[in-house]
Amino acid sequence: MPRFATGDRVRVRAAHPPGHVRTPYYIRGRTGIVERICREFGNPEELAFGRHDAPKVMLYRVRFSQSDVWSDYKGASDDTIDVEIYEHWLEEVANG
Numbered sequence: 001m002p003r004f005a006t007g008d009r010v011r012v013r014a015a016h017p018p019g020h021v022r023t024p025y026y027i028r029g030r031t032g033i034v035e036r037i038c039r040e041f042g043n044p045e046e047l048a049f050g051r052h053d054a055p056k057v058m059l060y061r062v063r064f065s066q067s068d069v070w071s072d073y074k075g076a077s078d079d080t081i082d083v084e085i086y087e088h089w090l091e092e093v094a095n096g
Contacts (some may be wrong), residue, residue: 004058004060009034014028024083032083034060041056059086064082
């Protein structure tokens with residue numbers, strides 16, 4: 001069952017754990033909107049270490065404003081970037 005729904009505001013954890021992670025550095029700490037729920041997949045952070053029996057985790061596509069991601073962004077104010085992020089990297093943000 002997904003923790004987040006399409007349209008929810010979420011923040012990507014600003015963590016820097018050692019090892020193999022699939023969350024781009026540039027998106028950590030940023031806030032976006034869940035654009036879609038992709039489905040559950042094996043956790044790539046566990047699979048990288050050969051742990052194939054770890055629970056699956058939900059993957060989301062999250063949309064961010066380009067200007068919120070890049071402080072020097074010069075493009076249109078409504079330009080966005082979509083990033084697929086696993087649930088354990090996301091934190092709830094109050095809507096409103």
